Amino acid sequence: MKSKKDPTTPRRRASVSKNGGITKAARVLSRPVSTSTAPSKPPTACNIKVVVRIRPANEREQENEKFDNVVKFIDNSTLIFDPKEDEQPFFFHGVQQKSRDLLKKTKKDITFHFDRVFNNASTNLQVFDSSTKSLIDTLMEGCNCSVFAYGATGSGKTYTMIGNSRNPGITYLTMKELFQRKEDLNAEREFELMLTYIEVYNELVKDLLNPGAPLNLREDEKYGVVIRGVKGHKITNPDELFNLLEIGNKRRTQHPTDANAESSRSHALLQVYIQMTFKNTREIRRAKLSMIDLAGSERGSATGFVGARFKEGANINKSLLALGNCINSLADGQRHVPYRDSKLTRLLKDSLGGNCHTIMIANVSPASMSFDDTYNTLKYATRAKKIKSSLKRNVVNVDMHIDQYIKLVEDLQQENSTLKTENQRLKKKLEDLAQTSTSMTTCDNDCQKQIEELIREKNEIKKQLEEVLAAKAPDSVTKQPNTYLIRQNTVILGNDAGDSFKSPIKIDPKIISVFKQTICDKKELMQREYQCQSMRLGMSLRRELKADIKSRLSSLYVDTPEKEEMRRKIDEQVDRYEKKEKATSTNVDEIQQKCSVVDRELQELVDKHPELLEEFRLANLEIDALNYKYKSDLKQKELEVVFDDHKDKSSVLETMAKLLKNLFLAVGGKDGAPESIKKQYHDIVAMLNGKKSLKWHETEEPEPMLEMDPAVSSASQPVSPNEEKSRAIKRKIETDSQLSLDSTFTQSKSPKTPNCKLGSKLTVNSNTHIVAKGKTPNKRLVGYASPRRCSPRTALSPRKKVSPRSKENNVRKVIARPDTARTLPRKATVSKPREDRPRFRL
Numbered sequence: 001m002k003s004k005k006d007p008t009t010p011r012r013r014a015s016v017s018k019n020g021g022i023t024k025a026a027r028v029l030s031r032p033v034s035t036s037t038a039p040s041k042p043p044t045a046c047n048i049k050v051v052v053r054i055r056p057a058n059e060r061e062q063e064n065e066k067f068d069n070v071v072k073f074i075d076n077s078t079l080i081f082d083p084k085e086d087e088q089p090f091f092f093h094g095v096q097q098k099s100r101d102l103l104k105k106t107k108k109d110i111t112f113h114f115d116r117v118f119n120n121a122s123t124n125l126q127v128f129d130s131s132t133k134s135l136i137d138t139l140m141e142g143c144n145c146s147v148f149a150y151g152a153t154g155s156g157k158t159y160t161m162i163g164n165s166r167n168p169g170i171t172y173l174t175m176k177e178l179f180q181r182k183e184d185l186n187a188e189r190e191f192e193l194m195l196t197y198i199e200v201y202n203e204l205v206k207d208l209l210n211p212g213a214p215l216n217l218r219e220d221e222k223y224g225v226v227i228r229g230v231k232g233h234k235i236t237n238p239d240e241l242f243n244l245l246e247i248g249n250k251r252r253t254q255h256p257t258d259a260n261a262e263s264s265r266s267h268a269l270l271q272v273y274i275q276m277t278f279k280n281t282r283e284i285r286r287a288k289l290s291m292i293d294l295a296g297s298e299r300g301s302a303t304g305f306v307g308a309r310f311k312e313g314a315n316i317n318k319s320l321l322a323l324g325n326c327i328n329s330l331a332d333g334q335r336h337v338p339y340r341d342s343k344l345t346r347l348l349k350d351s352l353g354g355n356c357h358t359i360m361i362a363n364v365s366p367a368s369m370s371f372d373d374t375y376n377t378l379k380y381a382t383r384a385k386k387i388k389s390s391l392k393r394n395v396v397n398v399d400m401h402i403d404q405y406i407k408l409v410e411d412l413q414q415e416n417s418t419l420k421t422e423n424q425r426l427k428k429k430l431e432d433l434a435q436t437s438t439s440m441t442t443c444d445n446d447c448q449k450q451i452e453e454l455i456r457e458k459n460e461i462k463k464q465l466e467e468v469l470a471a472k473a474p475d476s477v478t479k480q481p482n483t484y485l486i487r488q489n490t491v492i493l494g495n496d497a498g499d500s501f502k503s504p505i506k507i508d509p510k511i512i513s514v515f516k517q518t519i520c521d522k523k524e525l526m527q528r529e530y531q532c533q534s535m536r537l538g539m540s541l542r543r544e545l546k547a548d549i550k551s552r553l554s555s556l557y558v559d560t561p562e563k564e565e566m567r568r569k570i571d572e573q574v575d576r577y578e579k580k581e582k583a584t585s586t587n588v589d590e591i592q593q594k595c596s597v598v599d600r601e602l603q604e605l606v607d608k609h610p611e612l613l614e615e616f617r618l619a620n621l622e623i624d625a626l627n628y629k630y631k632s633d634l635k636q637k638e639l640e641v642v643f644d645d646h647k648d649k650s651s652v653l654e655t656m657a658k659l660l661k662n663l664f665l666a667v668g669g670k671d672g673a674p675e676s677i678k679k680q681y682h683d684i685v686a687m688l689n690g691k692k693s694l695k696w697h698e699t700e701e702p703e704p705m706l707e708m709d710p711a712v713s714s715a716s717q718p719v720s721p722n723e724e725k726s727r728a729i730k731r732k733i734e735t736d737s738q739l740s741l742d743s744t745f746t747q748s749k750s751p752k753t754p755n756c757k758l759g760s761k762l763t764v765n766s767n768t769h770i771v772a773k774g775k776t777p778n779k780r781l782v783g784y785a786s787p788r789r790c791s792p793r794t795a796l797s798p799r800k801k802v803s804p805r806s807k808e809n810n811v812r813k814v815i816a817r818p819d820t821a822r823t824l825p826r827k828a829t830v831s832k833p834r835e836d837r838p839r840f841r842l
């Protein structure tokens with residue numbers, strides 16, 4: 001007798017009828033469909049309908065001497081598992097058992113009740129008639145329906161769902177019925193049907209009708225779980241469905257196992273999307289029918305615990321376990337249901353406890369060899385009976401935009417392919433950008449600057465040329481230049497259709513056009529050469545700086561793998577720069593060759609047409625100017641890089657000096673440090689002193705304009721902008737050098753401050769220090785200055801009240817700008833022989 005406390009003994013619910021267990025809710029839904037616009041009904045709660053199908057024992061099982069029938073069919077809704085009257089010896093895994101379970105019960109003898117039980121003689125048609133046929137009515141109401149076959153491997157799931165040509169499964173029969181119903185209702189409704197057929201294999205979702213990359217699932221607020229990128233197929237009759245099923249099933253992953261020669265190793269899901277539009281009211285109803293053939297649970301021993309079959313088995317079991325957990329949670333009415341534990345449960349989310357009328361077909365084998373599997377299946381089927389779904393019609397307001405399931409899938413497909421293309425495009429773009437960004441960043445900026453400079457320069461040259469032309473023209477022309485040029489049949493030269501060159505000599509327009517084009521080519525080549533030269537210079541400087549860094553650091557490195565790696569990277573960078581430099585050099589050579597060809601052509605043209613001589617001269621002027629500009633720009637760039645490097649080095653030197661000082665003090669300073677260290681320290685300080693101070697040396701250059709009026713001085717020596725710029729950089733370097741001298745230096749030697757009396761003459765020799773103290777030690781300034789430059793009248797402004805700080809300012813000013821004679825007072829009385837004049841040197 002079955003214990004009352006046994007949780008597996010279900011009590012028959014009032015809603016289950018004797019003949020087939022159709023619930024009340026299902027009966028309500030199976031009422032004939034009204035053709036009028038049915039108002040959206042509130043959700044109807046209904047339980048999952050669970051039917052059990054016992055398959056016939058196969059030959060292999062029957063031939064086994066240990067075979068025993070452990071499932072006894074009682075009636076359409078009842079079965080007994082492991083019936084008591086069965087007193088034959090019981091074998092499990094080939095061993096005769098004394099008792100049949102660990103609880104020492106002789107027989108389990110458990111009675112199970114389900115919505116419907118099919119015995120081993122039942123056909124697929126009978127199963128269909130008593131299970132999924134009723135779903136058609138629900139579908140016609142506009143409600144979602146779902147049917148899934150559950151059971152151990154070889155228990156008959158695929159046979160029930162798909163069947164064979166002689167005995168088609170319930171999928172085909174259901175669809176046939178659907179088409180029949182569609183025919184019946186064609187007069188009043190327009191139908192649109194579309195299906196998708198996918199499999200979940202090893203936790204990957206694959207489209208069986210459109211093979212490709214695994215698909216992703218997406219939670220959609222409106223449509224629940226949607227498979228992204230799945231291809232929908234429109235069908236108009238059941239035969240089309242049958243063809244598609246055949247195609248899909250051929251692609252479905254199947255492998256023979258011990259339990260089943262054609263075991264399905266994946267979960268297959270066929271989804272049919274139906275849209276019905278009522279012809280008279282234009283009401284739209286939508287429904288989704290999901291038909292799922294699950295892979296069978298199995299023991300590892302069935303696959304030999306090895307290889308791909310074992311991995312598949314583990315994945316199948318994992319997803320079925322997740323399904324079992326979901327069933328348990330739903331049956332217990334828990335709020336959290338772990339749908340997300342597997343792809344299968346995510347897909348079945350709608351079917352289990354959602355807005356769906358669900359039928360579960362539990363397939364069992366009657367053989368004692370499958371004792372555990374059958375018992376487990378029956379237990380899960382019993383738990384599943386408790387699951388409630390809330391069923392509601394999917395009715396679309398006729399005024400609403402028709403964004404149907406079909407449309408959604410099509411839209412998603414469209415979106416997916418667009419995103420894919422876009423993704424690929426962006427990926428490629430990113431790769432290209434990454435490749436070129438390094439070189440382009442510098443090159444682009446330089447080019448931009450260059451172009452601007454060129455335009456400016458071109459305009460200047462144009463202006464100058466106009467002036468030259470105006471000067472050359474007769475007086476009458478100067479008065480009326482336009483009429484003159486027109487009268488002389490002027491040919492216009494230049495880069496743009498404007499007024500670059502205006503020749504008063506009559507020249508054949510064709511020749512002038514050839515000439516103009518050749519000049520343009522030449523300029524273009526020059527520009528390209530400049531760009532390449534600029535790039536080559538950049539590479540060369542970078543390479544040299546990297547090599548410099550490596551040699552500087554090599555003495556500091558302690559050999560560790562990281563440092564080795566760093567060294568290796570530097571070497572790689574140096575190699576890379578070298579290669580690029582070589583490549584650019586080759587380009588330069590090529591361009592230069594082309595340039596000479598163009599030059600030759602020009603020369604030949606001019607030789608042939610002497611009337612071009614004047615234009616040629618002017619164009620050459622322009623080219624020379626351009627050449628000069630490119631060269632000076634390159635120098636400028638080089639100087640800037642060197643300057644930056646110098647700045648970095650100064651800063652490192654400064655930090656090192658501080659460290660040196662601290663170390664020196666730490667070992668006892670000048671009083672306590674060992675003599676050898678003291679000597680080394682002072683040597684370094686002396687070296688720093690030598691490196692960091694300004695150097696002045698004898699020169700034969702003309703007198704600096706110390707005694708000149710600043711206004712006169714600047715006016716008489718016009719300075720080009722580039723010259724001015726390089727001077728500024730030099731000044732900057734010098735200033736930084738001075739700033740970095742710091743207190744380390746002052747400690748090494750007590751400097752003497754010159755006797756700086758206001759207005760007095762001062763003879764200061766080249767070794768004299770001028771010390772000025774700022775607010776912080778870093779601001780202390782020490783430097784050598786020439787007697788002339790640092791005359792008290794220069795350093796200490798007589799107009800200001802003299803304070804140590806103002807002295808400092810003045811001294812700094814003088815030191816920072818050794819070439820600014822303008823800062824000196826007019827007619828300074830300090831004089832020095834010509835050979836003693838200092839000259840600034842970097």
Ligand SMILES: Nc1ncnc2c1ncn2[C@@H]1O[C@H](COP(=O)(O)OP(=O)(O)OP(=O)(O)O)[C@@H](O)[C@H]1O
Pocket residue numbers: 054055056058120122151152153154155156157158159160260262263264265294295296297363
């Ligand atoms: N009701 C039935 N009548 C006759 N033969 C059946 C029945 N059910 C199953 N079979 C046979 O049993 C074998 C296994 O069935 P099927 O392949 O459907 O099992 P399955 O549960 O789908 O297994 P798997 O999970 O491994 O795919 C097949 O040869 C099938 O023809």
